[in-house]
Amino acid sequence: MATAAVGAGPHPLAYRPGLDAVRAxxxxxxxxxxxxxxxxxxSNMGSxxxxxxxxxxxxxxxxxxxxxxxxxxxxxRRLGIFYLRRLTRTLPPYYVALLVGAALPLATLHEYPLWFIVPVSNxxxxxxxxxxxxVGHxxxxxVDEQFYLLWPVALAVLPKRLRWLSLVLLSGLAFRYAWGYWVAPGAPLVLALMPSCLDMFAAGAxxxxxxxxxxxxxxxxxRWVAVGWLGWAAVWLALYLNNAHELWALLYPTAGCLPAALTLNWALHQPTRPPSENRALELLRWVGQRSYGIYLYHLMLPVFYQxxxxxxxxxxxxxxFWLGPLPTAxxxxxxxxxxxxxxxxxxxxPLNRWKNKLEYERA
Structure with missing residues (x-):
């Protein structure tokens, strides 16, 4: 689950309000x-x-x-600041959600607590x-936390070129194929392993x-966003009608990289307007800013409701009746x-305000 990552210090990354709408x-x-x-x-479109x-x-x-x-x-020192900022942004809200889940109680949390505390639940x-x-989500x-650990090392050895990043993108597909067909044939949750997601991370890079x-x-x-997602849906439909579910599980993350990247690209280049001109966009931004909290709790609540x-x-x-989609929503x-x-x-x-005081030093 991606969270806002605006850099601090002398070279901050610009805030892109359109991305909050994408998060929403x-x-x-x-x-x-x-x-x-x-x-x-x-749901795969969002993830x-x-x-x-x-x-x-x-x-x-x-x-x-x-x-x-x-x-x-x-x-x-800069790498240490990077890790500290990431952990500050993601882990405290996550641990509070774990406490809420343990109080419900959720059986998986009680049976395997350390896997979530570390966290390596994938x-x-x-x-x-x-x-x-x-807690399946x-x-x-x-995977995000493991990506944070890996990526500063990966970008140290990868030349900053699209062709090298495209090789990383293809490595996600290659890993899923090799693992799912050679290493652990029939394993149902190969995508839960971090290397399986490298194609999506590389597409963002x-x-x-x-x-x-x-x-x-x-x-x-x-129009390119629409074409991208319609193409992705067409691939799903073709494979679904042919009962090729295993092939879909292998291909869909790589196939989804393009429409997801096109969506972000479109949002990045939208002009910023004052709130009075677009109330709907401001509502999306409000939801997008709080999307991490929504993500943390959205699967616990149906268990409580059921x-x-x-x-x-x-x-x-x-x-x-009461467990139907409309009453549930x-x-x-x-x-x-x-x-x-x-x-x-x-x-x-409050954590974001404290995090933003951890400034990166100039190289």
Whole structure:
């Protein structure tokens, strides 16, 4: 789950308000997919976009602040600041959510607490072969944390060229194929392993590297976003109709890199308007700023809601109605937005202010 990563110090990364709108749409797609379980993999559209966004932001920070291993000057101190800023932004809200989940209680948290505290829950889910109750989405957070550790080393040895980053992109597809067909045939959750997500992270890095190129700016139109996602959906439909689900699991992250990158590219080049001119955009920005809190709690709440429905309503008909998509959304959307608001006001925003005081030194 990507979070805002605006650099501090003498060379800050510019705030892009359009990306908050992308976060808002992305998190709502994730919620819609996880709460309603449609046939079409709508939640994957949101999760892929967040991974590409992580690659974009983290690569920008590493290059701009020169925090990669072996950078000129005191790179060790800058790298330490980078890790401290990342941990400050992501871990405290996550640990508070874990406490809430443990109080529910969620069985997976009680049975395997250390896998979440570290966090390496993606490894846990891979070995279990299934997602944990109410905490299955934390695999993406674990993958992000592992990406933060890896990427300053990877960019130290990779030339800053699109062709080299494209090789990293292809390595994600190659890893999924090699692991899923040779190393561990039939393993159901190969994507939960961090190397499986390298194509999406690399796509974000490629966008960060090339975003000011004229040919990239010419692609910053919504029609290309629509064409990209329609093409991705067409691939899904063709494979779904042919019952090629394993091939889809292998291809969809790599195929989704292009439409996700086109979406971010379009958002990056939108003009910034005052709030009075576009209230809908301001609402999306509000949701996008709090998307991390929404992400942390959105799968716990359905577990709580289901238990409440089973306790209150004795008949199967009543339970079936109240667990339907509309009643679920009616009750849970205000709750998840309220928890995200509280997380932002009392935890994330104060942590961000403290984090931004940790300035990178000039190289």
């Amino acid at each position: 749409v992305g998190i709502m797609l994730v919620i819609l997919g996880h709460w309603t379980h449609p046939v079409f993999p709508i 892929m976009t967040f991974f590409v966004l992580s690659g974009y932001f983290i690569s920008g920070i590493i290059w701009k602040q020169q925090v990669y291993v072996g950078a000129p000057g005191g790179w060790r 490894q846990l889910f891979y070995h279990l072969g299934h997602w944990g109750e109410g 934390y695999w993406t957070m674990a 490629m966008l960060r590297h090339a975003e000011q190129q004229p040919w990239v700016r010419r692609l910053a139109h919504f 238990r409440a429905v089973y306790k209150v309503f004795p008949t199967a008909e009543a339970r079936h 009616f009750f849970l959307l205000p709750l998840v937005f309220g928890l995200a608001w509280a997380s932002w006001v009392w935890l994330e925003a």
